[in-house]
Amino acid sequence: MAVLPRMKARAKAKRGKPRHIQPSKGWEIAKVAAIILAGVLPYLPALRGDFVWDDEPLITANPLLRTLSGLAEIWSGSRTADYFPVTTTVFWIEHHL
Structure with a gap:
């Protein structure tokens, strides 16, 4: 009968705090790299693109983008x-960069 209390004590000891496994640093870097690539890769073809149909009146031929007034x-x-002041202000800033 003395065996039963020992078994209970062992069972309690095994049920202590769960061990937390830390992921490796390489795995964390790989996850961050995957997120960045998923955001950048779809836009790579657009970097070689030219202006499209609405860019001329909005950007390249817009006289409002040239002066402070x-x-x-x-x-x-x-x-x-069209009244899109935030978008057009960004175009104005980019024109002056």
């Missing part, structure tokens, strides 16, 4: 057919 007109919406 054009930036104010972008936000007032007085001379644009």
